[in-house]
Amino acid sequence: MKNDSSGASLAEALRVEIRALRPGARLPSSRALMERHRVSPVTVTRAIGQLAAEGLVVTRPGSGAFVAERPRPRADPPDFGWQAVALGDRTVDASTVRELVSPVPDGMIRLSGGYLHASLQPSRALATAMGRAARRPDAWEAPPPAGLAGLRTWFARATGPDLTPDDVTVTGGGQQSLATVLRALLPPGSPLLVESPTYPGVLALARMIGLQPVPVPVDTDGLRPDLLAEAFGVTGARAVYCQPTLHNPTGAVMPSQRRERVLAVARAAGAFVVEDDYARHFVAEPVPPPLVTADTEGRVVHIASLTKVTAPSVRIAGVIARGPVAERIRSAQLVTDFFPARPLQEAVLELVGAPGWTRHLAAVRTALTARRDALLTAVARELGAAPRRPSGGLHAWVPLPAGTDDRAVAEAAARAGVRVSAGRPYFPAEADGPYARLSWGAAASEAEIAEGVRRLAGVLP
Known part of the structure; x- marks a missing residue:
């Protein structure tokens, strides 16, 4: 058996055995478990560690593992009714x-x-990169607040020729980027213009932080500039969220001319454009460059995540912004999340810099x-x-x-x-x-x- 499956099997076998034992009873020795289940010492250690984490056993160095005391059942279920009053009528629909x-x-x-x-x-490449990152002398030290310099450089170069590492903040994935950016741009109660239809994660997030999503219809070329201008005029909104490339859910790609019109509409409204570029690595045919590359006024806040093209737990993205809004976004992340874990940043930097990328x-x-x-x-x-x-x-x-x-x-x-x-x-x-x-x-x-x-x-x- 492989280590992972044998470890899970051994842990389950021991759970059954523990249920028949009294608290304080000693489990068989590691050697006995190895012989009985034909597993390695590492597998035994992992299984016992899992049971200890679950509170089923306690380990005593030099003595072995013992069945833990079982929690006494409550006579009455806990009364959480007071929380309904304290929480009020605000809900989070996830x-x-x-x-x-x-x-x-x-x-x-x-x-x-x-x-x-x-x-x-790229599981094997990620495992290799993560192993190397964890062995670096400074692996567990705090990274620069805006992210590792090499990773910021990579995001800038991958997005457009005129962008610099100073424009980039490394964040903990696309969803965390959206939360940080929207909180930085808009106070609670503000309208946020969004495509209709659009990514439901941004709708849930906007509502959770007190924003009011306002629909702007899309057509076969994406967000409609005429209705965007109307929505800005009616609501006084100061930001619009959009996905110009491979719009989720319709798959529309906004042509270059329309991208120019969307920027012009935002300019006339004095508003920001939050560009979610989640699918750039999935394009099978030529598409226009990101909106941020045509922006000379710091109007576009660009979000580029590496999660979707790698693996769900690679929560790394780059937020590109220029001007005072960049510092606000950086500060907002520092206050709420500090920074993404350095080993993960190091591993991603190695991954995207390798020939296999x-x-x-x-x-x-x-x-x-x-x-x-x-x-x-x-x-x-x-x-x-x-x-x-x-x-x-x-x-x-x-x-x-x-x-x-x-x-x-x-x-x-x-x-x-x-x-x-x-x-x-x-x-x-x-x-x-x-x-x-x-x-x-x-x-x-x-x-x-x-x-x-x-x-x-x-x-x-």
Whole structure:
């Protein structure tokens, strides 16, 4: 058996044994456990450590491991009623975000979420880089508040030729970047213009910190400048959130001319543009450069995350901003989060600087292109639908038959063994119709994608 699986098996066997023993009883020695279960000393140590962390055993150096005292059951359940009064009527709705990041049960096909399947992640390279980073003499010291100089340099060069390391703040991933940036830009109660539909994580976040999301419709080219100007005029908003490249969920790519118009509208309104460039590494066809590269006034705050193109726990991103807003963002992160862990920054810097990085990007693009085509083919065959063909990315925005309850469809699909995302949570206000967002990046294979779409078709009216 492999160390991980044998360690889990040994821990489970010992849990069963512990339930039959009295507190204070001594567990078999490490040597006895090794012989009985045919495992290594490292596996025994890991299993005992896990049980100690769970409070099931206590270890005494030189004596062994003993069954811990069991907590006495409470006579009455605790009364948390007072909290309802203290907390008031403010809620935090994380239901959509939770669905996007939660693992699926065994046997369920995942056509939702925004992370790569494990087979597409650079796991070996990450493990090597993390091991080296952890062994550096200063690995556990505090990094510079704005991030490691080399990592800031990499983000600047990867984004545009006129950007400098001083423009970059290294943050703890895209979602944390959004929280820091929005808090820095807008006080509670402010309107925030957002695309409609848009990334539901920004809607949940904005509402949690007291902002008011205001919808601005998109078309096949992304955010509509005419309605953006109208929304600025009506609300007096001072910021707009948008995803010009491979918009989530529609997959739209904003053409260069429209990007210029969006910047012009923001300039006329005296407002910031928060550019979420989450999918730049997933483009399969040429796309215009980021908005921030055409901005000469510090109007664009650019967020570039490395999480989606690597692995879910690589919570590293770069926020690019210029002028006083850069210092405010940097200060906001320092006050709320201090800084991302130095070993993770060191590991990411080694990863993106290695020759294998470009090979990883190329392999991911190739795999995602094949999976995109497999999903669109299956959607046409099984659903009779023809959604937009995105020029990369991770998602397709699939219209459902008129009158369909997309949330009920998503629930029925889960019961049929496939997880999809209902379209309704992507709209900040009323939806313009029923949709499902289908993702191809998290599925195990093209065959699995086809089977997932077949299962979805089976629950549609």
